[in-house]
Amino acid sequence: MTDTSGARRQPRHLAELSNVHDFLDEVRLRPGMWLRGNSLQHLDSMLIGYRAAMAVHGIDEDFDFWSPGTQGQFAEWLWQRLGHHSSLGWAVEIEREAEAAGVPAVELFFSLLDEYRADHSRAL
Structure with missing residues (x-):
């Protein structure tokens, strides 16, 4: 995600995000803000919480990182x-x-x- 113009994209408000990949793009922009110690295990926990919240609120979204009973498509890949x-x-x-x-x-x-993401978009 390199910007050749030298301008850095501004962070978006959570209300502007439409899916988990938008959220991950925000984490990429400022990982130190989101991930204590830059730990991927903390990111994994957040994503499990994201998935749990989707289930609680009846939200149907493709989610590649975890589902009950499976580690998810990303892990399988x-x-x-x-x-x-x-x-x-x-x-x-x-x-x-x-x-x-x-x-x-x-x-x-x-x-x-x-x-x-590149592999997944080619498979669609």
Whole structure:
């Protein structure tokens, strides 16, 4: 999400967001504000809460990050991408991969998310 004009997009109010991907774009813009210690496990917890709130309020939205009984489409894609499965969840595995590669976990997550989005949009 590089802006070649040098201008940085302004954050949006939560009321302006229409889905989980809009929310994740806001997290990408200011990860330090949303994620204590830049922890992907905190992001995973927020996304589970997001999904729970959708269920409580009867909101039907495609949600790739968690559903009762499954880790979600993103995790399934990630297991194929990494070549192994993990019961610990996508956040822990991305944090492990980032540590091994010497890159920030949040940076790796958003790189993988971009790749997932590209793959998912081609499949539609």
